[in-house]
Amino acid sequence: MMKQTSHHRSTFRIPLATLAIAALSGTVACSAAPPAPELVEARTAYEVAKNGPASELAPARLEEARQALEEAENKFEQDRKSEAAKVAAYIATRRAEIATIRGKEKNHKLEIKKLKEEYDELEKKHLTMTREELAAAKAGLAQTKAGLEQTKAQLDAEREARKAAESRLASAVASLKEMAQVKEEARGVVITLSGSVLFSTGKYKLLPIAKDKLNDVAKALVDQGYKKILVEGHTDSQGSERNNESLSLKRAESVRTHLISQGITASKIEAMGLGESRPVAGNDTPEGRANNRRVEIIVE
């Protein structure tokens, strides 16, 4: 593995990581291992759902979420490293979020019903009252109005929050959709870019089209409030291991440099060259090799 970092602190990352692993395995030997991050995420999502409107307004969904969490807990108990356990936790997280969303939806539907009734009542008054009577009635409507203001403020706040989150997501999704696979993994959001999109064979200079696309990625990332970004270069197994490591590092560095030129904070982004050490597909077919030639951007 090759590594190039932007600041001195990171030079100690490997020993620190080794220490952390050693400490972790020590813990495993002495007592129960800490719960897997996937499971923690699922439990948190369930707590959020349980404390939201879902418990009253979408109890069936919440129950589904509870069962999914129970299944995930069981699978982790059986084999905490298994893919099945991780998938069960992923499903439990989704089920909890669905319960939360359905609770909110039901809440909005109740608001609609209430608002419709108020509208009808107001309309009736409009039709039957004189102008003066109406003015008096409207003055007495202060309470209704206050209630309405509150509903409106709530809806506005929700809309604003959603807009802020979604404009970031929208640009990220739009720019990545065409050229990349985006996956949420325990290590963060992983954006996988195909090597052929970014570079010519054997080269590490970014293709012009790749720069355009990376600009979009950078724009999305700048808004995202990332803690750390890791750029990993990977190759297939053709050619010498040494050359592959060096090429993958140079490629990761090219991507890193370009992202920095687009406003990503240099101290928060690292480049690593992993060569052929982490294939995602077999190296025995052209298709598999193409999948292995890639750059992964991991956003924490």
Next chain:
Amino acid sequence: MPLLDKCARTQIALPTPTPIRLVRCARLVWLAGVASLSIACGGAAAPNHQLTTAESAVRAAEVGGAEELPKGELHLKYAKDAIAEARTLMDKGEHEQATLLLEKAAVDAEQALALAEEEEARSLAEEQLERIEELMNQ
């Protein structure tokens, strides 16, 4: 394949196999063949049912307008990517792995639909509120 090994060893140990032994060997080879066939299929049935479920969940989310919502679109993308990957795995006979991916895909698509429907209810509530305000200001 241990069964084949055993068969081969038996043959080596007995350079002149009797007809009975040959029959036994043939039986072992046949058994080994059956065993390897089921191993090639990943030991699990093809998750055709899960594939249908995931695909119809994706269609439902699309019809529900999930693509118009960035977050909905993102979950739809996760679902579609997982289905595509699962199809590749199914072609290779890796059914167990494909099943897991399809289960993920279905629940992602379901979340995309939920997001779209919640957004619809929220905007309807907002419209209703605006109607009342108009009436009050008349």
